[in-house]
Amino acid sequence: MTVKIDPKRYLEYGGIEPARSLDGTAALAYLQPKGFGENYLEQSRAAVKRRAGEELAFEPGTANYCDFCARPLMGGEYDLLQDGRERCISCSRTVVTTNEGFVAIYQEVRRNLEIVFDIHFSVGITVRMENAKAIARGTNETYQPTPGFDARVLGFASQTTGGYELHIENGSPKLPSIQTIAHELTHIWQYRNWNEQAIEAKYGPGNHGLIYEGMASWAMVQYSYATNEVDFARREAAYTRSRDDEYGAGFRFFEERYPLRVDGGVLRDTPFKHALPL
Numbered sequence: 458m459t460v461k462i463d464p465k466r467y468l469e470y471g472g473i474e475p476a477r478s479l480d481g482t483a484a485l486a487y488l489q490p491k492g493f494g495e496n497y498l499e500q501s502r503a504a505v506k507r508r509a510g511e512e513l514a515f516e517p518g519t520a521n522y523c524d525f526c527a528r529p530l531m532g533g534e535y536d537l538l539q540d541g542r543e544r545c546i547s548c549s550r551t552v553v554t555t556n557e558g559f560v561a562i563y564q565e566v567r568r569n570l571e572i573v574f575d576i577h578f579s580v581g582i583t584v585r586m587e588n589a590k591a592i593a594r595g596t597n598e599t600y601q602p603t604p605g606f607d608a609r610v611l612g613f614a615s616q617t618t619g620g621y622e623l624h625i626e627n628g629s630p631k632l633p634s635i636q637t638i639a640h641e642l643t644h645i646w647q648y649r650n651w652n653e654q655a656i657e658a659k660y661g662p663g664n665h666g667l668i669y670e671g672m673a674s675w676a677m678v679q680y681s682y683a684t685n686e687v688d689f690a691r692r693e694a695a696y697t698r699s700r701d702d703e704y705g706a707g708f709r710f711f712e713e714r715y716p717l718r719v720d721g722g723v724l725r726d727t728p729f730k731h732a733l734p735l
């Protein structure tokens with residue numbers, strides 16, 4: 458959008474002398490005590506800007522991290538789950554316990570994903586809450602808790618005759634659940650919109666996981682930034698970037714091609730706009 462400025466008009470933004478009848482200094486002195494100039498919106502804009510250039514380093518294994526949000530654990534302030542996972546206090550506070558709670562979160566994430574990435578899910582998706590064992594079976598992951606951050610997928614998507622099913626782990630905290638749903642919905646979008654043969658022909662069959670997981674990991678981090686969960690997004694990005702598997706390598710490729718937009722602005726180019734994303 459271009460704004461045309463008529464230099465004869467009111468505040469004269471065109472770069473010419475300000476009107477002599479306006480007393481800018483007095484006007485500023487009048488507005489500041491009324492809360493203009495240093496209010497909380499300006500402060501949070503400044504904070505986002507300050508942090509935009511910072512890189513968060515993630516050092517696996519050197520400290521105790523919450524297994525759900527990758528936040529460092531301080532002292533004894535965390536819950537040790539039966540299976541050995543450590544969960545920070547703020548994650549414990551937001552555990553989603555009911556099926557209705559999950560469905561509400563799922564609907565919100567689906568709606569937001571459609572808005573943020575300008576896409577549309579035109580397929581039936583059923584959400585199922587399941588226990589950790591069933592999830593581990595579905596994702597083919599073996600799980601061995603350690604003091605560091607234990608990445609564990611909290612869900613997976615599967616195809617059924619009527620559409621898709623989204624399986625999410627019972628007892629997951631809210632933000633990690635949102636991330637998982639955004640990640641898995643991205644997979645469903647890929648299954649619906651990508652031509653698998655074309656993807657494999659271009660990138661090689663051995664790079665299937667790199668492309669699919671890389672984009673889903675990129676999308677879940679970008680989703681958190683776009684919905685203003687900046688701190689969570691930064692930890693997730695730092696952790697994913699540091700992984701030495703196809704999630705990490707894929708994420709780094711996608712991040713290079715589609716730099717993360719961290720200020721909440723509109724996304725102009727995303728992998729969702731390309732049949733061959735890299």
Ligand SMILES: [Zn+2]
Binds near residue numbers: 523547
């Ligand atoms: Zn946590």
Ligand SMILES: [Zn+2]
Binds near residue numbers: 640644669670673
């Ligand atoms: Zn995935």
